[in-house]
């Protein structure tokens with residue numbers, strides 16, 4: 001027995017990946033909790049693009065608020081708290097404590113909980129450009145994701161800030177959207193190879209090595225609280241007008257807790273997972289941006305669904321395999337009457353009945369019934 005809260009599934013990270021895993025786990029009948037410290041990439045999205053049925057007037061933060069509400073509607077728990085450590089609990093085959101597989105203890109800033117399965121959905125951090133005044137235009141002319149925002153900048157004057165291979169490739173890729181692309185080195189030495197250099201020379205991208213000293217707002221955009229970028233000022237005193245651009249300084253995966261637990265990483269620092277989104281540590285899963293560079297909301301959501309389904313298969317007893325049935329037939333009548341069904345606890349089944357009697361969750365149209 002433990003005096004801590006016990007969950008079947010604990011998800012670390014309340015972005016699209018973690019909340020989707022938690023929603024699946026909850027609606028598949030598992031006692032589930034999400035821990036979310038403030039921040040994350042979803043919270044920086046001012047307009048969510050490429051998400052079917054979701055208006056671009058919706059921000060990443062609004063989407064997460066609705067998703068938490070949806071999760072709680074079905075009985076999942078949400079803790080606005082940072083997880084500080086995850087450790088594996090010792091189980092002992094002699095006292096039967098290992099029959100359900102691995103167990104974990106999570107310490108957050110304000111709580112301690114135990115879990116049978118852990119999901120890392122911790123995302124990554126974009127490295128910001130070192131240009132004064134620029135960061136306030138995040139989502140309003142300063143972007144990090146070509147596939148999300150190239151369309152927004154189509155046919156405009158565009159900058160790419162950076163000096164790496166990926167900065168050079170994003171600059172050349174932007175030529176699919178506009179003829180006016182500057183690659184701003186900000187007084188740093190290029191780090192791309194000779195082949196990329198040859199490509200760049202053959203593409204109409206202006207490579208500018210002068211330092212970038214400041215950013216200014218577009219005075220024609222009336223919204224003072226959320227101004228759009230007007231351009232950048234360079235160290236030689238010139239001002240270059242831009243509709244917007246991308247900062248390409250790489251990212252840092254939030255994989256420290258997973259590493260401490262023994263999860264293998266890929267060469268680039270992402271958490272390595274298999275097709276079911278399980279890591280190299282039994283009972284530990286990882287989803288979303290922390291597992292790859294395909295940083296898209298829909299892909300994070302898809303990862304979350306994969307993990308949710310895999311967790312369910314891993315945790316629930318039915319259907320029994322023929323080997324399990326044969327083993328149980330050895331000391332039973334063999335007609336199935338000895339199987340203990342249903343396979344989930346009484347309080348979880350009661351929750352399913354309760355939700356069935358409520359109105360359907362309204363999704364983005366408003367709060368859940370009874371939660372107005």
Ligand SMILES: Cc1cc2nc3c(=O)[nH]c(=O)nc-3n(C[C@H](O)[C@H](O)[C@H](O)COP(=O)(O)OP(=O)(O)OC[C@H]3O[C@@H](n4cnc5c(N)ncnc54)[C@H](O)[C@@H]3O)c2cc1C
Pocket residue numbers: 012013014015016017018035036037038039040041042043044045046047048049050060081082083084121122123124126138139143144145148149254257287288289290294295296297298300
């Ligand atoms: C400016 C910007 C605009 C974007 N626009 C779009 C777009 O229009 N369309 C699109 O498809 N994609 C867009 N993206 C990409 C999209 O936001 C990400 O791909 C998506 O948010 C990834 O989801 P995730 O759940 O994996 O990670 P995140 O959204 O980063 O969530 C991870 C969460 O884990 C939490 N966390 C980390 N460590 C801990 C801990 N120890 N304890 C508790 N919580 C923890 C963080 O606080 C964070 O909230 C954009 C990204 C940025 C930065």
